[in-house]
Amino acid sequence: MSFSSQIQAVAYCRTPYKQKFGIPRQPGLVNAARGFVELQAPYNDIDTVRGLEQYSHLWLVFCFHQNLAQGWKTTVRPPRLGGNEKLGVFATRSTFRPNGLGQSVVKLHKIHQRRGYLALEISGMDLLDGTPIIDIKPYIPFSDSVPDALGGIAHEAPKLTKVEFSQDAKQQLASYEGLEQYQHLEELIIGVLAQDPRPAYKKAKADPKIYQVALYDLDILWHVVEATHAHAKNNDSDS
Ligand code: SAM
Numbered sequence: 001m002s003f004s005s006q007i008q009a010v011a012y013c014r015t016p017y018k019q020k021f022g023i024p025r026q027p028g029l030v031n032a033a034r035g036f037v038e039l040q041a042p043y044n045d046i047d048t049v050r051g052l053e054q055y056s057h058l059w060l061v062f063c064f065h066q067n068l069a070q071g072w073k074t075t076v077r078p079p080r081l082g083g084n085e086k087l088g089v090f091a092t093r094s095t096f097r098p099n100g101l102g103q104s105v106v107k108l109h110k111i112h113q114r115r116g117y118l119a120l121e122i123s124g125m126d127l128l129d130g131t132p133i134i135d136i137k138p139y140i141p142f143s144d145s146v147p148d149a150l151g152g153i154a155h156e157a158p159k160l161t162k163v164e165f166s167q168d169a170k171q172q173l174a175s176y177e178g179l180e181q182y183q184h185l186e187e188l189i190i191g192v193l194a195q196d197p198r199p200a201y202k203k204a205k206a207d208p209k210i211y212q213v214a215l216y217d218l219d220i221l222w223h224v225v226e227a228t229h230a231h232a233k234n235n236d237s238d239s
Helices: 065-070 167-175 185-194
Strands: 011-014 034-039 057-063 101-114 117-123 131-138 162-165 210-215 218-226 229-237
Touching (some): 162 167, 185 210
Antiparallel strands (some): 011 034, 011 131
């Protein structure tokens, strides 16, 4: 049964994540990531968020817009299982889904409003920059949080990898003009690389490859020193 409904983006999310590689697998894993939910007309009326400031966290219901064209399959290979095992699409948080919808809890910092502009400043999101937001809801702890719930294959947060900056990268972070425009950049780099974004099958052995993660308009180059931790080499702007 399909229903025609006026489902449309009420906002777009601005985040430091300019490509999917490197985005944490779930929200709340890299809280140094700051962004904005920019409401679109006619939803950018301050009355739509009246009272929202009473909540510390929000649910964002969004569309995996970059994956819609690939469609969906009944089973998927969750990265957490090394890409070997198959699970039903509804037994995972796969980004390839029948209606392409995702949901994330994010922290609400501030509501910004000026003529024609209404935005929610948030952090800890796992969203690609430009993600369409379908709905925004307050997070209600007494009913949304189930501390004794079973978490299946996702029963714990991913293990973190130790991150070190090369001398060159330290030098660049210290001397780069205008770094202050990138909120919490060093913490963000550490948070993202500590997730070790590589595919699971790469993690078991030494891996000499130089990887690149796009954060804001910076290319962060990094490589894995040994099977246990990553080493941020340097960050080149997109100059
Ligand atoms: N927390 C959400 C959920 O459970 O529905 C999303 C979980 S999903 C595994 C998180 C991943 O979605 C990110 O690591 C990123 O690779 C991907 N992603 C984020 N925004 C996207 C977008 N707009 N289009 C396609 N993929 C996206």
